[in-house]
Amino acid sequence: MEDDDILDTSDSADAADGGPAPRPQSLMLAFFGNHVLDRGEVCVYSGSIIDVLGRVGVGEQAVRSTLTRMVNRGLLQRQREGRKMFFGLTPQAVRVLEDGRTRIWTQGAVNDDWDGFWTLLGFSLPDSWKRQRHDLRSRLAWSGFGALYSGLWIAPGHVDVSAVVAELGLTAHVKIFHARAAEMTDIEQMIRDTWDLESIAARYVAFDKRWTAHLGSAPTDDPIGTRLRLVSEWLWTIRTDPRLPARHLPPAWPARPAQETFHRVAELTASPADSTALGLLETAPLR
Incomplete structure (x- = not known):
C-alpha cells in the first residue's frame, strides 16, 4: 500500500x-x-x-x-x-x-528557499517486479520526485527517502545522490520536461x-x-x-x-x- x-x-x-x-x-x-x-x-x-x-x-x-x-x-x-x-x-x-x-x-x-541542490535517485529492478516498481514510483511521486529518465528520478532539495526505500525492501536496488546542476543545464527546461x-x-x-x-x-x-x-x-x-x-x-x-x-x-x-x-x-x- x-x-x-x-x-x-x-x-x-x-x-x-x-x-x-x-x-x-x-x-x-x-x-x-x-x-x-x-x-x-x-x-x-x-x-x-x-x-x-x-x-x-x-x-x-x-x-x-x-x-x-x-x-x-x-x-x-x-x-x-x-x-x-x-x-x-x-x-x-x-x-x-x-x-x-x-x-x-x-x-x-x-x-522560496531552495539551496540549488537536487536529490537524484537511480534504480534498476527486474522486469518481473512490476508491483515493486509501481510502489516505488508512487512513493517517489508523493515525496516530490519526477522521472528525469525511466530509471532516474529527481527532486528539488535534500529529500530523505531512505526509510521509504527500506520499507519497500529495495535498498539494494537504489542509489541516491545529492548534486547541483552544471551551468550548461537549462533548469527551467528540465523542470518542464520532468513535471506537468x-x-x-x-x-x-x-x-x-x-x-x-x-x-x-x-x-x-x-x-x-x-x-x-x-x-x-x-x-x-x-x-x-x-x-x-x-x-x-x-x-x-x-x-x-x-x-x-x-x-x-x-x-x-x-x-x-x-x-x-x-x-x-x-x-x-x-x-
Whole structure:
C-alpha cells in the first residue's frame, strides 16, 4: 500500500460544485488528522464518525464499509466498549497523518528557499517486479520526485527517502545522490520536461477560485464539514506538486495565492470546527 493511495482525495467524477469528489477514506483521514491525532491515544465511537462524515455527504453504509476497509489495510483498529464499536489510529496511520500535516502546514506549497541542490535517485529492478516498481514510483511521486529518465528520478532539495526505500525492501536496488546542476543545464527546461506544470497550475487555480468564492459567500453553519472538505481538497491540490524552486517557475505561479486562500479559510474554520468536534465526538481511551 502506498501513501499516495492512502492520501488520494478524488474520484474520477467531480463534486456538484465542480471540485474534486473526495473519497470517503480521504475524508475519514482528514477527520482523524484534524480532530483525533492530537488527542493522544483515543478511539472514536462509530456513531460520531457517521455523524461527522454525513455532514460532507457520505452515507452511513459508505462510512461503515470505509471503516472496515481501513481496518483491513492497517490504518484503523477496532475496540469494543459495551455494545458500541470504537475506532482508533494505528501507528501506520499516525505516520501517514503526520507526514500529511507536515506537507500541508509546515512545508507549504511555495519553495522560496531552495539551496540549488537536487536529490537524484537511480534504480534498476527486474522486469518481473512490476508491483515493486509501481510502489516505488508512487512513493517517489508523493515525496516530490519526477522521472528525469525511466530509471532516474529527481527532486528539488535534500529529500530523505531512505526509510521509504527500506520499507519497500529495495535498498539494494537504489542509489541516491545529492548534486547541483552544471551551468550548461537549462533548469527551467528540465523542470518542464520532468513535471506537468500546466496540470499542477490548473489545480491551484481551480482551488483558489472555488474557495475565494466560499470566502465571499454567507458564513457556513457547519465549520467541521467545511474544514474536512477544505483540507481534503488542498491535499489533492498539492499532492502532485514537488515544491519546485519558485525562481525557476513561470511568472505568477498560482501556488502562492491558492495557499493564502487555504490559510484564510483554515483560520476561519479552525476554532468553530474544534468546538463542534468537542461537543460531537464520543471517545474512549485506546487500549
